[in-house]
Amino acid sequence: MNSKPNRITESKIGIAALRIMASRPSGEATVHRIKKEMPNYVNLTSEDREQSETRPNEEMWEQQVRNLKSHAATEGNIFCEGFADTPRKGVYKITTAGRSHLRGMGY
Template sequence: MADEIDIARGVVQIANANGGLCTYKRAYREVPNHVQLSAANTAPSIKRPGEPMLHQLVRNIKSHQTMLGNFVHDGRLVHVPRVGFRVP
């Protein structure tokens, strides 16, 4: 199963290929092209019915920004409120 760090790496790759910005919508659509996802990653979220776990993992990059190893915390991504992420 791809974890939050794998997803964040994919977001960085997408941002680098798109002028430094990766919107949430683009991440949801394109992360599977950059990260090998498991069935668990694409399964419906328990907390948000009707939404795949991938969406939650993308949003968790922001939610876990105070944790060591998180790409926002470590300065590898910058959160753009209501948009997504950009590379610094």
């Protein structure tokens, strides 16, 4: 998932995304909103802020936000585990299971 030790993991990005969704009255957040708020929820290193190798207009961590949906079939992913779903294109929504998961983590 992450071959550089100083890079944030996709798992941590997923938890932060759930926290962002949970902070919204509807439980929903656009990918744009998640990317805008993410730096308030995680510590991003200089490696996280490097330009993506496959998306020239994004930093590495921004690509990881998008990867949450594209890796939805991967065990441990917030979509695979049923913690979030996508009611509309570009919109993520926390589920009841996602809220329970965050509570269990102390959020």
